[in-house]
Amino acid sequence: MSLQKARITAIGTYVPERILTNQDLEGMVDTSNEWIIQRTGIRERRISGPEQYTSDLGTAAVQDLMHRFNKRVDDVDLIIVATSTPDFPFPSVAALMQDRLGIPASAGVIDLSAACAGFVYALHTANGFIASGLHRKVLVVGADTLSRITDYTDRTTCVLFGDGAGAALVERDDEESSFEAFHLGTDGKGAMHVYRTGLANKLNGVELQDTQLLVQNGKEVFRWAVRTVPDGMKALMDKSSLSLDQVDWFIPHSANLRIIEPVCEKSGFPIERTLYSLVQFGNTSAATIPLSLDLGIRDGRVHNGDRLLLYGFGAGLTHAGLLLKLRLDPQIQRPEIEYDQQI
The missing domain is CATH 3.40.47.10 (Thiolase/Chalcone synthase)
Known part of the structure; x- marks a missing residue:
């Protein structure tokens, strides 16, 4: 069986508006801006709002993709969301996003759990589905709201984590593969x-x-x-x-x-x-x-x-x-x- 070619045709990203700086953390735990930069390189991170969850960030990243690349998603046949912080244990983030983005009910939805390797795993999975001929257009999302599971009394971990999302559209292509x-x-x-x-x-x-x-x-x-x-x-x-x-x-x-x-x-x-x-x-x-x-x-x-x-x-x-x-x-x-x- 000959394999189909899969190409990443568009990407989009989103981060919440609220910024948590190193100086902010100085008032929360025993740390300093200089210590955080020396140990991690991080200066600031974005934090989701009280009613802003992983599905919201992922949806916004897809909307950015659609806006910048003039892409439609109403013909997507599979959604793969890589996350460690789903809104719920179930239903999946992918299911929530299917509804919000108006993707047809005929599309499949998967939440993929591979933590910080999740986006790469999701791209690899999308390529496999398209190469096999099972799907034509796969929406891949990597999104997390780690601020919701961060212990802000632990100075060794709370300086590290923030919230954000990225999306990629992977499509069958007769000429080129990514x-x-x-x-x-x-x-x-x-x-x-x-x-x-x-x-x-x-x-x-x-x-x-x-x-x-x-x-x-x-x-x-x-x-x-x-x-x-x-x-x-x-x-x-x-x-x-x-x-x-x-x-x-x-x-x-x-x-x-x-x-x-x-x-x-x-x-x-x-x-x-x-x-x-x-x-x-x-x-x-x-x-x-x-x-x-x-x-x-x-x-x-x-x-x-x-x-x-x-x-x-x-x-x-x-x-x-x-x-x-x-x-x-x-x-x-x-x-x-x-x-x-x-x-």
């Missing part, structure tokens, strides 16, 4: 290092902190990511038969600049060609990678024809890499909001 190679992996033995309790309060025989809030062992996650991501990047490039110097932009999960820097050093990829969204948005989990890509598109650094290496990693411990060739449709309207990535 997808060149992939690499996936998981280390479930490390699952206890990032978690939020649910029905269970033990993991691998270990009693968990049953707070219903996010709990993270930052040191262990750092060690795992700095070891795992460069190896995954190499495996991805080996599958593609290309070399890293043929990649235009590296877009890792924006967990912490102090993770991204050693990953770049160990992999040999220049930090100057690495995109991240953490400076102004913090760690937005499944939304960090689309936000980072859109920052590059908004300020004119990223262009069609560029080769992108996306790499998500996080709770699970799970990781996912994609090698993409950017082939977006032309934008009909320049993005209205400009952001500055400089630290």
Whole structure:
């Protein structure tokens, strides 16, 4: 059976209006602007309003996509939402978005749980569905409202997280494909290092902190990511038969600049060609990678024809890499909001 080609034709993003700065956090916990920047690179993050949930952020990101690329979604046949913070355990965020966006009832809906690797997993899944011939037009969304599960008394984690959403439209294309190679992996033995309790309060025989809030062992996650991501990047490039110097932009999960820097050093990829969204948005989990890509598109650094290496990693411990060739449709309207990535 011959595989169909899948192309990412449009993207959109959204972040809430409220800004939580490092100076704001100084009044909440024992921390300082200088300490946060030195340890994380983060200056501020966006926080959802009292009645603003993950489905609202995801819907707004899709509307941005539609507005900028003159896209319709009433013919989408599958919605995949990557999130760790759904509005409800069920119904799914994807189901809520189907109704709000006026997508036909004949469309399938899936919420995908892969934490900070979720957007990459969702793109990979969309490519598989289209390549197999099962679907023609898939809406992929990465959205999280981590502020709702952040412990704002824990100075080691509350400085990290924010809220945001990104969306991509993946369509069947007779001529071009965006997808060149992939690499996936998981280390479930490390699952206890990032978690939020649910029905269970033990993991691998270990009693968990049953707070219903996010709990993270930052040191262990750092060690795992700095070891795992460069190896995954190499495996991805080996599958593609290309070399890293043929990649235009590296877009890792924006967990912490102090993770991204050693990953770049160990992999040999220049930090100057690495995109991240953490400076102004913090760690937005499944939304960090689309936000980072859109920052590059908004300020004119990223262009069609560029080769992108996306790499998500996080709770699970799970990781996912994609090698993409950017082939977006032309934008009909320049993005209205400009952001500055400089630290």
